[in-house]
Every structure is written in structure tokens, then in C-alpha cells.
Amino acid sequence: MSEEQHATLVAEQFDDQVQQYQAASLGMWVFLTTEVLFFGGLFASYTIYRYLHYPGFEIGSHHLEVLWGATNTAVLICSSLTMALAVRAAQLGKIKDLIGLLVVTLIFGLIFLFIKFAMEWRHEYLHGLAPGVNFTYAGPHAHQVEMFMIFYFVLTGLHALHMIVGCGIMTTLIILAARGAFSKGHYNAVEIAGLYWHFVDIVWIFLFPLLYLIGGRY
């Protein structure tokens, strides 16, 4: 990279590329910390209500389709793999591989969202398990089941919102990569987006057992 091209990649408030990279990285870590607290309030509330209303939560959990949830878990784990490989590709300057891997990651994300909305949420709505819009469950512990379903929708909905943002970020990265914005040594955005993607994945890793696997299925 020539001096001028290198210089134009550093924003004017920074002294050099290293400072810019470190600032962007720290910024993403701080942002992820706020996200931990954001989801944390929900997780804390969920935990308290699950302790207080275990029977209803177990029934609610058994109404979810474990197969879809497990599939989505596998999809996200694969997407984290492809994301990590994409960062590696950028590190090595292999831009074609980078674009390909980002596209695959994006597709995995879209598959996740499709399963979540078109399969699971639609299924729960049609079966009268959607509090506030269509909740008709009248079996034992109905109120507790409703509480479980509220948390299910809020937790997975918030997570899905973050996935949508993540897909938007992937799309942006793909476009930027196609325009030649990245190269060996200049791929900060890819790495930082990777941090975000992995975080969203980790949230799901917690959500899946908490929501789908209450009480076992034997």
C-alpha cells in the first residue's frame, strides 16, 4: 500500500492505523458489554420467574419445537465458523474467499431468521400460544405458561432483532469487500463485525437450553 493510500484509511482524529484499530476494537467490546447488560435484565427476570413458576415453564417449554431450535443452533454455530474463517481470509488478503465466506455467513443468518419467524413463531401463533395476540391455552398452570411464552417471544424477538442487524452488517461488509475496501493488514471492520456476530451467537447458545430444554424430553 502506498503512503497516500495508507494515510487515507486513517480517520483524522486518530494518529495512526494502530490507534484507530485499537479504538474501534475497544469500542466494540464496550458496546458488547452494554448488550450483556441489556439481555441481562431479561435473563434475570426470566430466571426469577422460572424459579417461581417452574411447572408452567416446563409445560411451555415442551410446546416449543426442539427440532427447529436445535437446527437453528447448528445453523448459528456454523455461521460463527464461517465468520471466523472470513476474518482469517481477510487477514491473509484472500478477498474472494472473504466475500464467499461472508455470503455463506449471511445465508446462515437468513436461514436462522426464516426458521425463527416463518416456522416457529407462525406455528406458535397458529396454535394459540402467542400472548397478547392469540393465546388460547387453557390447560394446567395456564397463567405460568403464558408468562413463559411472553419471555420466549421477547427473548427470541430481541435476539432476532440483533440477527437482522447482523445480517445488515454482513451485507454492508460484502459490498465493501467487493469494492476492494479490505486488504491484508486493513480489515478492522471485518474483525469487529465478527465480534458482534459471535456475541449474537453466544446469546443464542444461552437461550436455546433455557427456553427449549426445560425438564428434559425423555
Place this chain on the structure above:
Amino acid sequence: MGTVTTTTLQQPQAEEYRVHYLNAAYGIKSWLLTTDHKRIAWLYLMSTTFFFIVGGVAAAMMRLNLISPQGAIVEPATYNKLFTIHGTIMIFFFLAPVVPTVLGNFLIPMMIGARDVAFPKLNLLSWYIFITAGMFLLYSVIAGGVDTGWTFYTPLSTSYVDTHVVSAAMAVFISGFSSILTGLNFVVTIHKMRCPGLTWFRLPLFIWSLYAASLIFILAMPVIAITMVLVVLERLFHVGIFDPALGGDPILFQHLFWFFGHPEVYVLVLPAMGVISELIAAFSRRRVFGYGFVAFSSFGIALLGFLVWGHHMFVSGQSVYAGIFFSAMTMAVAIPSAIKVFSWTATLYKGSVSYEAPMLYALGFIGLFTIGGLTGVFLASLGLDVFLHDTYFVIAHFHFIMVGGAIMGYMGGLHYWWPKMTGKLYPDYWARLAACIIFIGFVLTFGPQFILGFEGMPRRYAMYPPNFQFLNIMSSAGASILAVGYIMPLFYLIWSLKYGADAGPNPWGVKGLEWETASPPPVHNFDKTPVVTEEAYAYGAHPAPVTTAAS
């Protein structure tokens, strides 16, 4: 005794032709699309002042209403909306943003020798998010108001009022993101953009306190965000997250709310404390006594502040053991604040004290914050809180800290750095007069409220038994004086923009990187990146003072 050398920069051009951040570009787009932290500070100054006026009008109407036991000017339903709007605006749209986004935005890069914050575009986005939140809030006011109190307790707010809770809760939710992004920006800036030689323990105390406040923004604001989301969902979809009929728990709401709410009030006061450290040092020409203790006390307050939230819930039905834990923690958090007060006082000892307006505000802060903090100890004590909870004693306590403390800190900082921000001097006589009027008006307004609290008058009462009337009238009379004090700066500060004398780079003759550059500063703050070789507040230091590569 040495002499203070004020660095006079070589001005290559006459003052009226010098290019600086205010005249480098003109037009509305250059302001609304700016990424210059100094201009963004002005955007925030305009908007927070606007909200202060709205919140202040609500307060004025409340105090007018309370002149009569039956309510002098409004119905109870309206009064309830007034105190809700007053609290929500003052906390989320004035006090939380004002010192960080006005003074912090302007000064952090300058105090650390940087050209801007780490993420200037994010900084501008924060302001637009703030304005969006403000639109939601103004909508809820104009559309008819909200009457849940700024604390939105459930199930009242979720199931029993038919006022504009959703838009108000959305306003709070959105404003939280503005603060989170500002806090994020500040943390990264302070970590990564300090100029050469500026180690952590050479930082001005204002930076330490803003860093601590930013940590609170990052950790506490997300919790109020999710709590407001849940309240909105409960209202919109009629689901019962906090509704007992569904097995929901209204006390869970209180825990979530106050887990945010208590650290939030430290966010409101820590930056102002940072300002006071700067003012005390500047106007006694002394390094703040016990710099290390004071720096760490900011972190102590921030950290301990996360462990005390249950002291808002001593009589809520919470367990006795929880109450005992939270009471002990609350006593603990009083100690770092006490250390600050003693350290500031000791800084004056054998100092060289002058009495310009900023110093009057600083001295007022220390006195009033001491009272506010001590009255917090009453409330931290379980046996006394049972008596005083939700009475006017609590109102007086937090106004002594928020108004006698935080707002006076902001006013002191505004007056101190006004010459730097504008390049103009305001008439110190009027400024000092306003400071005195504010102090007197404040004490007359809120002093009687301690007694009202002892006598048992509950808070959030639109009407009250006649035996409380005398003290209420005294408090309202004091409020009218306080209002005069707040209106005065509007006049002389605006006057100074056109008619004030040129300030020069260092009108106060003080130490600090921000005073080593011109007033108003150039667009990139410094002509060359400074190199720091001495401690903060190095009055009387030998050998070299702070250098810029140019000199």
C-alpha cells in the same frame, strides 16, 4: 513562591481574522452535520437548555399549585402530570446529559490533547438519538401528558392509567441509547487518545469523574432500556410481565428500575463533582488535595452505587435481610463522597483563593452537597427511612444533591469554560450576583422541605392538610427567587457573545491543556499535539510548564 506563566500563543493573525471552530464554516448544515466535538457540545447546550426550561416551567407550576392546600391552579390529574414531566425531563433530558455532553464533549479531547473523540460520527448520532427521544417525550406531553411519576411503578403504569405511558417510556428508552453511545465514546477516547506523556495519574480529575460516569452509562442504562421495553410491551399487548394476576411481580419492576435508577443518580452527580475539582484547583491555584483518593473515590462511588438499589425499597415488602444488606452498602457509598468534600476543603487551606463566579458556584456546591449527602445518611438508616420514605424529606435530599449540587456544578463549569468555548468574557459582577441569588433561592426553596418531611407530608401530593401550608408557601417563595437566579445567566451570557471582551487563551491564569490553546480553539484543538511532562494542576512547578511543540 513562583509565578504563573500564562502561555501566550504566537497569534499569526489578528484575532478577528483567525480561523477557529466557530467561524470555520457557516450555515445550518455545518452545524447539523458537524462531527466536531465542540460544535456537538453546542448542539447539546441548546437542546438541554430547552429541556431545562420545559422542566422548570413544570416545576414553577407545581410550586404555584402548592401554595394552597386544595391546589391553587391545577386539578390533581394535571398536577400528577406536572411532577411526572418535571422528573422525567430533568433527569433524562437535562441532568444526565448536560455535564457529559456539553462540558464533557467540549473538553475531553482538549484536556487529553486530542483532536476529537474516538468516534465523532457516533457522537453526532448520539445527539440525533437524544433529539428523537425528546420528540417522543414532547409528543407525550402535548398529547395529554403522563401521570405515573418518573419511576413508572407497576401495576399503576402498566394496567391502571390511560395516559401516554408508551411514548414517555419510549422516550426514556431511546434517550438511554444516546447516553450509552456517549459513554462508550468517552471510555474509548480516554483510553486510546491521550497525548504523549499523559499517563493516567496526570489526568485532570474531571476526566476521572467522566470516565466513572461513562462506566455507569454503559452498565446501567441498558437495564432501564429493557425495563421500559417490557413496560411498553405490557401496555401494547396487554401481557402481564409485572401483573400479579398472571404470576407477575410488581416488585421485580422495582428491582429492575432501581438497579438502573440508583447508579443513574451517581451519573447525575459524578461529572459535576469533576467540575468542582477543576474549579477548586483553578481558583485556589492548587493541585487538589489528595488527588489519588479523589480519583479513586469516583470509581468507588460508581462501583458501590451498583450495590445499593434496594434502599429505595426498604418498605416495599422486600425481606428484612435484603434491607440490612442494602443499608450497609449505602452507608459505605457515603464515604467516598465525604472524602471528596474534605479534600476540596483542604485544597483551599493555604491556597490562593479568588472569588470569580465559577468559584462561588464551586463553594456553593460543596456546602449544599454536604447537606444533601448527610441527609442521605438519614435515608440509608433503616429505622429512619421507615419514617421518612416518600415524604418531602426525600425530595429535599435529592434536590440538594441534584440542584444544589449537580446544577451548581454545571453552572460553575459553564461559567469557567465559557471564555474558552466562545472567546468572550461575561460581566463577572452579574455572574456573581446570579450565583448568590441561586444559592439563596435554592436554600429557601428546599430547606423548608426537610421540615415538611419530618412533619410527615407525603410526596407527590397535589393537595395536602392545611397545617403544611406555611412551609409550602415559604418553599414556593424561595422558588421564585431561584427562578430569577436561573434566568439571569441567559441574559448576560448571550450579551457576552456580542459585547463581551476577548478572552484570550487563558483568562483565569490557570493550568490545564485546554488553556494552552486559543479561545475559541482551532478546529483541531491544538496547532501541534501537546506533550505532557508534568502532573495535573502543577502550579508553582519547575522546570518547564506544559509545552506545545510550537513554542
Place this chain on the structure above:
Amino acid sequence: MLCLLPLLPKQASTMAPAVDHLLWFVIGISIFFTALIFILLLVFAIKYRRRSPDEVPQQIHGHIPLEVTWTVIPIIIVIIIFVWGADLFVRENRPPADAVHVYVVGKQWMWKLQHPEGPREINTLHIPVGVPVELTLTSQDVIHDFAVPAFRIKTDVLPDRYTTEWFTATKTGTFPLYCDQYCGTFHSEMRGDVIVMTPLAYERWLSGGMHHTESMAAAGAKLYESYGCITCHGTGKAPPFVGLYGSKVRLEGGQTVIANDAYIRQSILDPSSQVVLGYKPIMPTFQGQISEDQILQIIAYIQSLETTPGAQGAEPTKETK
């Protein structure tokens, strides 16, 4: 002039003087430190005022012994205040066993009070002087708070659960009571009076009222039949009530709980959540069909059913859930 203003309400309960002692101690500490800071600031600001524009004073960075002192002394003071206040609080949370009970239901925007002997009141509470009184409170809607400043006591009043508050009045007279948790439009009108009478006058007032209303237990007995509880609980299909109140109950699922007010209330409103060991979960819920006042009457009825006449049941522990 300040002594002409009543600083504190009359001390009208046994706890009030104790609370006021701590209050005055903290007031004293506060005045001391406030005066100290104000005086020091004033003295330093004047004594060390700048005398020439170029003056630079001696730089004092710190003084460890001083800083340690002014950290340790406040720590000691706050520990004292903490322990003292915690002790008061624990005492305020331990009602005496022989307290007279009164049941309070708060709703927007009034207080409904019921004495076990029958008389009901709105926004007024008649009690005898010198006798411990324990209130059991619940709300029909939002969170309220029952505050009596003269007794230095208050507690939040919550929907769907019971809170308690106790006091022993030491003076006859009328003392204001306030709702002290914002509860909506007419929160500031949700006020009333506590009327403390001599024991004789109280008995007369009580029996005057009793001519017109039946006792809570009698009302509860009527509800026991009219709501159909008797069809199962009186025939062996469901756990019997005799001797139930205050006893230990073993549930399906292994837990053991105490049959207190909260337990009985939950059994009425959400029976499937705690089924007694050996019984089937067939009890229907009465959520939405029975009022808080009626639940309290049923509790009073159950409480009146001792195993042997005249014997004291197990100490009723008013645990709130």
C-alpha cells in the same frame, strides 16, 4: 423561631421515641459536619484570599494521616448509625404475639378497614391505647402505602400479597394517616385518621359496631358455605380446616409450608400451585370471583377453627410471599 414550628409529629407510639432518638443523633451529626464544612470554607476562603495576581501558593499534595483520619471517622459514625437503625428496623418487623389484628384493604382511593369482631371502617382506624395492633394489608389494585407519621411507621400495600405493620399507641387522640406511595389521580386524598381511644371507650365503640355487623369469622363461615368450599373441605374430599391455621403442611412435590394468611390466599386464587400431599388437584380457582375483603374473612374463619376449644393454635407467622 424554629422552635415554634413543630419539627416532628407528636410521639404517639412506643417506637416513636426510639426513632426520634436516632433522628436527633443524625441531625446532630449533620449539623456538626455541615457547620464544620461551611465554617472551614468561609475561613479558608477569606484567610487565604489571593492578595496579588501572580501569587502561587505552597503546593500541598496530601497528608496521609489526615486522609486516613477523615476516612476512618466517618466510617465509624456511619457504622453506628447503621447498627442503630437496623436494630429499630428489626424491632419494627417483629410484631408482638398478643397483638390485636386489623385487616386493611387499600384501593384507589380509599382505605377499607375491618376489625375481626366485625366493625368496618373507611379511612378511619379506631384502636385502643397501650395495646399492640398489627395490621395485615393488601391492595385491590395498585401499590399503596399506609403511613402514620405519629407512630413513625409505614409499609407499602401490595396487590396479590399481604404486608404487615404493627404499633402500640401511647397517647389517645387523632393522628393522620396517609397513603404514601403514589397510586394515581386522587393519591393525595387517600388520607384518614387513626383514632386512639382508652380501652374502655374502644370496647364500647367495638360493641356498638358489633350490633350492626357480624364478626369476620362469622362472615367467613357464611362464605365457606355460599362459595361451596364446604362441599369438599367439609366432606373429606379436600384437606380439613380445623387446626389448619399456623400448622405445617406437606405438599405434593415434597415441600413443607406453613398455613399462614398468604398460603390460604394463594390456595383460593391459584389452587393448582400448591396441592396438599395425598390430594388431587381438583380445586377450581376463585380468581376474579372473590374480593380481598372476603378472602380475609375466610382466613379469619379458618383461624377461628382450633383443634380443641380455647387452645391457642400454632403461632401465626405472617410470612408474606
